[in-house]
Amino acid sequence: MSQTILYARVSTTEQTLDHQITQAEAAGFRIDEVVADHGVSGVATKLSEREQGKRLHDRLRRGDTLVVRWVDRLGRDYQDVTDTIREFMRRGVVIRTVINGLTFDGAATDPMHEAVRDALIAFMAATAQAQAEATKEAQRAGIEAAKADGSKYRGKKPSYSREQLATVEAMLADGAGTTPIAKASGLSRQTVLRIKSDPASAQAALARWE
Known part of the structure; x- marks a missing residue:
């Protein structure tokens, strides 16, 4: 049975995860599970190297939906973010963002749809790094x-x-x-x-x- 999993991250011990969860619920997401990393930099540490990021990689299955407030929760390094999203899509996971309500789905087969999707992923990943x-x-x-x-x-x-x-x-x-x-x-x-x-x-x- 497919599930909707929220991945949250805060980069300092002074920040809290509450508003990321609240925002997702307010946007209409029905969250089955929350996976969260505390005090972890999105610049210095890849998702696959974080304690809960590793758990997320193991937890997601084909048909699951991964919810993040924005792509910078996955990371703030361009290459890491684009590689992560594309890997999840290849595994049949749908990625959705709370902010802007974007959906990244690997099931697209139309070349134009794929091109637009991939360009948007690249743009958002680059923006996350620039903002950091x-x-x-x-x-x-x-x-x-x-x-x-x-x-x-x-x-x-x-x-x-x-x-x-x-x-x-x-x-x-x-x-x-x-x-x-x-x-x-x-x-x-x-x-x-x-x-x-x-x-x-x-x-x-x-x-x-x-």
């Missing part, structure tokens, strides 16, 4: 700015915690809107917009108070 690199650069800039201003007045204490900032950054990278991010993080829309407009300054402000 942009986030990393913003974090680096924030840390450098905090070091440079370390001896100066720290300014107003940020209204967000490290966990909340990590949630906002992760959901922004996924392409989520301001309102869903505010609900998931517990912050105001104005705060989310400020972080979105200048992530480096948001990192720096928090670092000064830490």
